[in-house]
Amino acid sequence: MELQTYLLLSAVTFIIGVVGVLARRNAIIVFMSIELMLNSVNLTLVAFSAYLGDVTGQMLVFFVMTVAAAEAAIGLAIIIALFRNKQTVNLDDINILKW
Amino acid sequence: MDLYAVVFYAFAFITLAAGAIVVFSRNIVHAAFALLFAFFGVAGLYVLLMADFLAITQLLIYVGGILVLVLFGVMLTSNTIDVQMKTSTIQTFPAVLIVAALAGTLIGIFWSTDWKTTTDPPIQATAPKIGEMMLTSYLLPFEIASVVLLVALVGAAMIARREKKA
Numbered sequence: 139m140e141l142q143t144y145l146l147l148s149a150v151t152f153i154i155g156v157v158g159v160l161a162r163r164n165a166i167i168v169f170m171s172i173e174l175m176l177n178s179v180n181l182t183l184v185a186f187s188a189y190l191g192d193v194t195g196q197m198l199v200f201f202v203m204t205v206a207a208a209e210a211a212i213g214l215a216i217i218i219a220l221f222r223n224k225q226t227v228n229l230d231d232i233n234i235l236k237w
Numbered sequence: 238m239d240l241y242a243v244v245f246y247a248f249a250f251i252t253l254a255a256g257a258i259v260v261f262s263r264n265i266v267h268a269a270f271a272l273l274f275a276f277f278g279v280a281g282l283y284v285l286l287m288a289d290f291l292a293i294t295q296l297l298i299y300v301g302g303i304l305v306l307v308l309f310g311v312m313l314t315s316n317t318i319d320v321q322m323k324t325s326t327i328q329t330f331p332a333v334l335i336v337a338a339l340a341g342t343l344i345g346i347f348w349s350t351d352w353k354t355t356t357d358p359p360i361q362a363t364a365p366k367i368g369e370m371m372l373t374s375y376l377l378p379f380e381i382a383s384v385v386l387l388v389a390l391v392g393a394a395m396i397a398r399r400e401k402k403a
């Protein structure tokens with residue numbers, strides 16, 4: 139199995155995540171797509187780490203996971219606060235900063 | 238095709254199929270559970286890449302932590318039935334354009350670059366090495382990450398709490 143195969147797989151996963159962020163209008167689906175994109179980047183890091191014989195890539199993944207956990211906590215708190223105020227998680231209806 | 242390739246393609250298929258369900262499913266609960274399989278597939282690929290400690294961490298943090306958090310989000314914002322795809326062509330066209338450009342760039346670069354790889358045997362027992370790095374050359378980022386987590390948790394509690402009526 140070559141490095142390119144892993145890179146292609148993570149590129150495709152990342153692109154699926156981008157489609158989710160751009161095309162879906164449910165805040166939680168967008169949120170899950172971002173998690174998918176973070177995962178694909180982690181996969182790239184681990185693949186490079188394995189094929190270069192260097193554990194630094196795996197350690198970077200831990201920092202990405204930390205940020206992902208922080209993002210999950212804050213993001214869901216924001217979504218719940220929004221839902222409480224506007225009774226919707228549709229991103230098209232959340233437009234109070236638009237003029 | 239050897240066993241390694243079979244296992245790789247199985248996990249790759251799980252990851253991609255689950256990812257597609259996350260993005261395209263109309264039912265948000267199905268999407269949340271598909272995310273579980275996507276995380277699981279990535280964890281399997283970590284095992285194939287000899288990142289044993291990372292695979293376990295992936296299962297613990299993503300499947301055990303973040304996914305449960307997402308499910309709480311899904312349940313608390315209810316209205317789970319009528320999740321709709323945005324189908325207006327105004328937004329679909331630029332989206333397709335951006336995704337196509339991104340896909341071309343990423344896959345083109347990944348495919349055409351002559352990546353340098355090592356022929357050394359894979360690293361055994363990664364956990365001690367990672368721990369050593371975290372407490373020596375990457376100590377400052379490690380400490381900053383812990384502060385970030387603390388601030389994020391306090392901030393999340395602050396944002397999500399119900400405000401008292403004065």
